[in-house]
Amino acid sequence: MPTGMSIDTNDSYALMNPYYAGYVQDTWRATRKLTLTFGLRIEYEKGPTERFNRAIGYFDPNLELPIAAAAQAAYARNPLPELPASQFIVKGGKVYTGVNGTPRELWQSELMWLPRLSAAYQVSSKTVVRGGYGIYFDTLNVMNQAADQYGYSRATNTVLTTDFGENWLVGDPQNNVSPLTNPFPVRANGTRFDAPLQNSLGSMARAGQGFTYTRYDRQHPRVQRWRVGVQRELSSNILVEGSYWGQFADRIGLTRRRDALPEQYWASGNVRNNAVATDLNRQVPNPFQLSNFASLQSSNPLLYQHLSTLGAFTSATVAKNRLLRPFPHMNGLNDNSDPLGKARTHAFEVNFTKRFSRGFNLNASYTRMFQDNKTIMENEFESAPRIWWPSDTARPTASPPRPSSKCPSAAAASSSRPAF
Numbered sequence: 001m002p003t004g005m006s007i008d009t010n011d012s013y014a015l016m017n018p019y020y021a022g023y024v025q026d027t028w029r030a031t032r033k034l035t036l037t038f039g040l041r042i043e044y045e046k047g048p049t050e051r052f053n054r055a056i057g058y059f060d061p062n063l064e065l066p067i068a069a070a071a072q073a074a075y076a077r078n079p080l081p082e083l084p085a086s087q088f089i090v091k092g093g094k095v096y097t098g099v100n101g102t103p104r105e106l107w108q109s110e111l112m113w114l115p116r117l118s119a120a121y122q123v124s125s126k127t128v129v130r131g132g133y134g135i136y137f138d139t140l141n142v143m144n145q146a147a148d149q150y151g152y153s154r155a156t157n158t159v160l161t162t163d164f165g166e167n168w169l170v171g172d173p174q175n176n177v178s179p180l181t182n183p184f185p186v187r188a189n190g191t192r193f194d195a196p197l198q199n200s201l202g203s204m205a206r207a208g209q210g211f212t213y214t215r216y217d218r219q220h221p222r223v224q225r226w227r228v229g230v231q232r233e234l235s236s237n238i239l240v241e242g243s244y245w246g247q248f249a250d251r252i253g254l255t256r257r258r259d260a261l262p263e264q265y266w267a268s269g270n271v272r273n274n275a276v277a278t279d280l281n282r283q284v285p286n287p288f289q290l291s292n293f294a295s296l297q298s299s300n301p302l303l304y305q306h307l308s309t310l311g312a313f314t315s316a317t318v319a320k321n322r323l324l325r326p327f328p329h330m331n332g333l334n335d336n337s338d339p340l341g342k343a344r345t346h347a348f349e350v351n352f353t354k355r356f357s358r359g360f361n362l363n364a365s366y367t368r369m370f371q372d373n374k375t376i377m378e379n380e381f382e383s384a385p386r387i388w389w390p391s392d393t394a395r396p397t398a399s400p401p402r403p404s405s406k407c408p409s410a411a412a413a414s415s416s417r418p419a420f
Helices: 068-077 274-281 301-307
Strands: 005-010 019-029 034-045 056-060 093-096 110-124 127-137 153-158 211-213 222-235 238-257 283-285 317-319 333-355 361-374
Touching: 056 211
Parallel strands: 211 333
Antiparallel strands: 005 153, 019 034, 034 110, 056 093, 110 127, 127 222, 222 238, 238 333, 283 317, 333 361
16 A cells, blocks of 8 residues: 655746857067967856746845744744844845846846967077966856746645554545545545645745755856966977966855854854753744744735744744844755855976877876865854865865864854865
8 A cells, every 4th residue: 555645746947048258369479589369258148047937036135024023023022141132133035036026037147358368489499488367257057057946846745544544534445445546636625736836925935944045146256377388499309398377266156054153152162062052952932933923824824824834833942043043034044156265276387298200209297286275164154264275176285284163052063174
């Protein structure tokens, strides 16, 4: 016998983001020994749109919520000593694209300028110096990231029995009537299946749940690259070249927690503070309990029914640290495109080439590379990465001393450390 039955009603999506680019270049032989090349590339990448706006956009931290007044009043009846009722703010929610003036794009369009410059100088008949510099941007497109269509798909579940088969809510196996005969019977309201809510929940669609979003003002990651080299002909068949090249990347999108527990509530040092941890994890009255929003039963019954399915609104208590965080009505809020990351690379290369007869060549090269990244936030409450860490994508190097970080005093994620 099946233990449960479920059927999905899923919507489709059609994403697009036009991309335009152009490039101009000119080479100028300034003197018999000096040649300059100038180039300019222009790229314009529009933000992705869904044809019928069936997508969640960004998180608006200033959005007014229909539960705000009732939740703040409930908190005022049992405020925490650390947080006065006047400072308990319930505000902020996600928006659907193309609704109430919200942009249709998942993130903004951006015009990018990519200049290039190179030069070659003949020092002597056997020695040449070359160098170049350029700026490049990454592409952000619908092939790399799909749309968040929360609300546009929904499952219908059938409960077969609540007493381990003593009684059956669907079918009657004891009389040879299988539940599969009519797995989704007509309900009292005349429906068989739960229709997708689409964007009807508005700003409350992800309240009480974890939500990772892409900011509207997302930026394309940028890389600056440069190279300088000296080439020397030792004989008619032997060539040696030494060069230095480097690059610096910035505007790298990082995931940053927006409902991070403020620093003053974390224990310092590298030893767990059990007293602080116990206090911040203890259960306190939940100002978001559904009973505080009884008026929604008549004013917004669809939202009331939705909240009744979420533990964040049905529980009478909540962990204390949850109420001390910004956006306490969310259960984990992350921005996955904060342009705080940086990376840099420096490398020295030596190349040796010897030409033999009949088209044979001998090539040998040596590269010494140093690469590090500034992409790790040691603690969730930090506003930006603080330390350059050696990268694991280049030749391994010794790790710098690791600074001490705050020990987690609540149920939040502990400080993360890279492994080398």
